[in-house]
Amino acid sequence: MASQDEDGLLHGKRNVNLENGDIQGEESVETEIKGPHYYSLPSLRYANILKTIIFIDGVISIVLWLTGGHSKYFVDNIVHFHLLASVFDLAIISSLKVIFFIVLYSWLEKISFKQTENPYDRNLQSKSKILHILIILLSTIFMVYSMTKGGLVLNAYLNQTDYLIMHATYNALVISAVCFSILEFIFSLYSFIAMRKLKILRVLHRLNDDGQEIDSDGKPVKKKPSLKRLASLAKPEFPMISLACLAMLGSSGSQMVAPLFFGKVVDAAQKDMGELNSTVLTLLLIYIGGAICSMVRSWIFTLAGQRVVARLRKNLFSSVIQQEVAFFDTNRTGEICNRLSSDTQVLQNAVTSNMSMLARYLLQIIGSLVLMFVLNASLTGVLLAVVPIVSLGAVQYGRFVKKLRQNFQDRLADAGTTAEESISSIRTVRMFSGETKSVKLYGSDIDKSYSEGKKLAAAQGAFDGTVGMLAYGAIILVLWYGGKLVYENSQDKTKGITPGLLTSFLLYTLQVAMAFALLSSLYGDFMQALGASLRIFDLMDRKPLVSNENGEILPLLDGHVEFKNVFFTYPSRPETPVIKGMNLTVNPGQVVALVGPSGGGKSTIVSLIERFYDPDSGTVLLGGRELSTLDPHWFRQKISMVSQEPTLFACSIKDNIAYGKVATDQEIEEAAKQSNAHEFIMTFENGYETLVGERGVRLSGGQKQRIAIARALIMDPVILLLDEATSALDAESEHLVQEAIDRAMKGRTVIVIAHRLSTVRNASKVIVIEKGEIAEQGTHDELLAHNGVYKRLVLRQLTAGGMNFDQLDINSIQNGDTVENGENK
Numbered sequence: 116m117a118s119q120d121e122d123g124l125l126h127g128k129r130n131v132n133l134e135n136g137d138i139q140g141e142e143s144v145e146t147e148i149k150g151p152h153y154y155s156l157p158s159l160r161y162a163n164i165l166k167t168i169i170f171i172d173g174v175i176s177i178v179l180w181l182t183g184g185h186s187k188y189f190v191d192n193i194v195h196f197h198l199l200a201s202v203f204d205l206a207i208i209s210s211l212k213v214i215f216f217i218v219l220y221s222w223l224e225k226i227s228f229k230q231t232e233n234p235y236d237r238n239l240q241s242k243s244k245i246l247h248i249l250i251i252l253l254s255t256i257f258m259v260y261s262m263t264k265g266g267l268v269l270n271a272y273l274n275q276t277d278y279l280i281m282h283a284t285y286n287a288l289v290i291s292a293v294c295f296s297i298l299e300f301i302f303s304l305y306s307f308i309a310m311r312k313l314k315i316l317r318v319l320h321r322l323n324d325d326g327q328e329i330d331s332d333g334k335p336v337k338k339k340p341s342l343k344r345l346a347s348l349a350k351p352e353f354p355m356i357s358l359a360c361l362a363m364l365g366s367s368g369s370q371m372v373a374p375l376f377f378g379k380v381v382d383a384a385q386k387d388m389g390e391l392n393s394t395v396l397t398l399l400l401i402y403i404g405g406a407i408c409s410m411v412r413s414w415i416f417t418l419a420g421q422r423v424v425a426r427l428r429k430n431l432f433s434s435v436i437q438q439e440v441a442f443f444d445t446n447r448t449g450e451i452c453n454r455l456s457s458d459t460q461v462l463q464n465a466v467t468s469n470m471s472m473l474a475r476y477l478l479q480i481i482g483s484l485v486l487m488f489v490l491n492a493s494l495t496g497v498l499l500a501v502v503p504i505v506s507l508g509a510v511q512y513g514r515f516v517k518k519l520r521q522n523f524q525d526r527l528a529d530a531g532t533t534a535e536e537s538i539s540s541i542r543t544v545r546m547f548s549g550e551t552k553s554v555k556l557y558g559s560d561i562d563k564s565y566s567e568g569k570k571l572a573a574a575q576g577a578f579d580g581t582v583g584m585l586a587y588g589a590i591i592l593v594l595w596y597g598g599k600l601v602y603e604n605s606q607d608k609t610k611g612i613t614p615g616l617l618t619s620f621l622l623y624t625l626q627v628a629m630a631f632a633l634l635s636s637l638y639g640d641f642m643q644a645l646g647a648s649l650r651i652f653d654l655m656d657r658k659p660l661v662s663n664e665n666g667e668i669l670p671l672l673d674g675h676v677e678f679k680n681v682f683f684t685y686p687s688r689p690e691t692p693v694i695k696g697m698n699l700t701v702n703p704g705q706v707v708a709l710v711g712p713s714g715g716g717k718s719t720i721v722s723l724i725e726r727f728y729d730p731d732s733g734t735v736l737l738g739g740r741e742l743s744t745l746d747p748h749w750f751r752q753k754i755s756m757v758s759q760e761p762t763l764f765a766c767s768i769k770d771n772i773a774y775g776k777v778a779t780d781q782e783i784e785e786a787a788k789q790s791n792a793h794e795f796i797m798t799f800e801n802g803y804e805t806l807v808g809e810r811g812v813r814l815s816g817g818q819k820q821r822i823a824i825a826r827a828l829i830m831d832p833v834i835l836l837l838d839e840a841t842s843a844l845d846a847e848s849e850h851l852v853q854e855a856i857d858r859a860m861k862g863r864t865v866i867v868i869a870h871r872l873s874t875v876r877n878a879s880k881v882i883v884i885e886k887g888e889i890a891e892q893g894t895h896d897e898l899l900a901h902n903g904v905y906k907r908l909v910l911r912q913l914t915a916g917g918m919n920f921d922q923l924d925i926n927s928i929q930n931g932d933t934v935e936n937g938e939n940k
């Protein structure tokens with residue numbers, strides 16, 4: 116159950132009550148934690164402190180050993196090893212300790228953490244014991260060795276007998292080895308007790324139903340963007356990126372040595388033509404090598420970036436598409452699309468090109484500064500005096516600009532959403548002559564983004580100016596001081612520097628200044644990427660509230676549908692209950708008509724049967740089984756829906772009909788024939804290959820409906836959900852659609868949101884839904900005889916419309932109109 120999360124913390128996710136048993140099976144305390152939760156370990160804890168001490172021990176030992184051993188003495192120390200004069204052994208032991216103990220303690224901690232959840236697991240118990248013994252044994256050996264050596268050295272020093280002169284740092288190394296080994300030994304003994312305390316130390320993270328972490332008051336905890344997770348996106352590209360880094364070393368190297376040769380060219384020009392030629396040739400070769408490396412670096416980094424973003428987009432989209440329908444009620448399409456396009460793009464740049472630039476500029480700065488120090492330390496000192504001012508300013512600017520950029524991006528995203536909404540509903544816009552309104556809305560959003568953009572531009576300008584001034588100021592300072600040194604050199608060759616060296620130095624200064632300026636712009640990019648990553652990871656990690664996976668598959672589905680005391684409220688409108696304690700039964704093979712005033716909850720019932728939403732309480736049963744226990748993929752294959760205004764996809768007729776399953780051409784044609792679509796399809800030039808346009812705009816209403824019926828029929832559904840069209844089709848088209856529907860209904864369980872009296876009359880049962888409750892149910896004749904809501908609904912239509920009885924729209928009473936209201940009018 117325990118796993119390693121992105122922060123390197125151990126955690127175990129559970130949805131059940133956790134028994135807080137003791138590792139060794141001592142008295143256990145049972146704590147009940149309700150809801151999903153997991154544990155992690157705090158970063159400041161025993162094992163981490165211990166690992167840090169061991170690491171410091173290792174670093175100190177190596178540094179003391181290396182700094183103490185210069186020239187011959189250093190080699191002598193290894194080759195002619197002497198227990199009292201060499202410390203090579205202690206340095207090696209310290210390095211080994213770092214490796215052994217860090218691995219062993221991490222392992223031990225992992226096992227101990229598992230033990231807090233499985234305290235009686237014998238396997239874990241014995242593993243933990245073995246590890247403890249191994250750690251204590253090793254630390255004892257290391258301690259005994261260091262103390263023996265320390266004692267012998269001390270003895271030799273006091274008696275001045277065998278004592279050979281050791282470098283001062285070597286003496287320090289012996290003392291540090293003794294002290295650290297005693298400390299580590301004590302820690303290893305205490306680890307027996309400390310590891311047991313993990314269950315007290317661990318941090319409880321509660322999650323809400325949305326999978327978000329919440330605090331003890333139930334409020335969502337604001338997540339922190341994690342650089343580590345950001346970098347982990349490019350993990351599969353690690354080999355590519357390593358290669359690109361190698362190429363980067365080459366290109367940066369060439370850039371770093373080039374100024375040196377520039378200087379040499381200047382000096383050679385004053386001396387010898389042969390030397391000048393060979394130096395220029397070397398310079399040329401350096402540049403060619405650098406250019407090749409640059410090409411490889413840029414190509415591979417960009418390629419890796421493209422791969423990262425392609426994978427990220429696929430994963431993100433697959434996470435989005437799995438979300439429950441309610442998620443899309445509250446999140447605007449444009450916003451989600453923005454995450455997919457621009458946020459992922461920002462991340463692509465961050466994980467590849469920005470990281471490569473970061474490494475490149477850092478290398479450039481460090482490398483150039485080292486070379487500058489070698490060339491002339493005092494001149495470098497002068498330059499470095501200005502660097503802290505520039506970098507401090509750059510960091511402050513980065514912080515400021517991060518906020519500005521975020522605002523700008525947010526406003527731009529709003530504008531994008533507005534544009535998308537208008538364009539995707541262009542027909543409605545045209546119908547109501549809403550072009551001016553749309554332009555105004557979009558314009559006002561763009562104006563807001565522009566006003567943020569103005570601030571950003573001013574900040575950019577101010578920064579460029581200031582950094583430029585500081586950078587050129589530094590160059591002028593170097594020029595003046597360097598010029599002074601060149602002058603001194605011209606007076607006395609032993610003093611100052613040559614003009615060539617000053618040239619090299621100036622070029623290095625430019626290189627460092629440029630790298631600094633570019634680094635500061637990277638800071639803003641990284642901050643922007645962190646923001647984008649937070650939004651992307653939030654979406655990617657979100658677990659759908661209504662799962663699309665797992666569940667039971669029944670050998671047979673008979674079409675039985677039942678609602679048992681179902682209450683439901685749309686999550687996007689939590690204050691308004693829509694279905695209130697509904698009980699209804701649909702038997703296999705029945706045609707059940709749902710009728711009632713608009714907004715009563717008929718479509719909601721259909722959505723609950725499709726499990727687009729889960730009820731707040733009560734159960735929806737399908738084939739006698741609770742819907743939430745069934746495999747959604749499976750049961751949705753058995754239920755087909757034809758809605759009032761069917762949505763087609765922007766592909767061919769053939770692909771639209773076969774949207775729900777892989778079908779042969781023959782099956783597609785058969786379904787089209789059944790739905791009276793075949794004839795009109797054949798009149799098209801491209802037949803079944805005809806493209807229907809976005810949402811099927813290139814087809815008429817009746818044609819769209821018949822394709823949608825064919826799409827439903829090809830699934831051979833057990834249950835057919837129908838929302839009868841209210842939109843007026845011409846008589847011929849209406850007849851064809853109705854005929855197709857009648858054919859589709861045969862031999863199936865049908866739940867139809869009925870608008871036509873002919874449908875209601877032929878239904879096995881009519882259920883009148885009003886304000887989320889069943890007002891009446893029975894057959895058409897029974898309900899008419901009953902003299903209730905249904906009869907009044909029908910009569911109102913008859914008197915109001917004076918139309919053909921069959922064409923009446925029984926549900927056309929407005930939302931909120933009770934039947935009584937209707938009558939009173």
Ligand SMILES: Nc1ncnc2c1ncn2[C@@H]1O[C@H](COP(=O)(O)OP(=O)(O)OP(=O)(O)O)[C@@H](O)[C@H]1O
Pocket residue numbers: 444685687688693712713714715716717718719720926
């Ligand atoms: N996605 C949604 N989010 C929030 N509220 C919704 C949503 N869909 C519907 N509603 C609300 O739920 C109530 C019932 O709507 P529903 O569409 O089920 O009614 P209906 O009986 O099918 O109406 P009509 O005959 O007009 O289609 C209405 O008040 C409606 O505003």
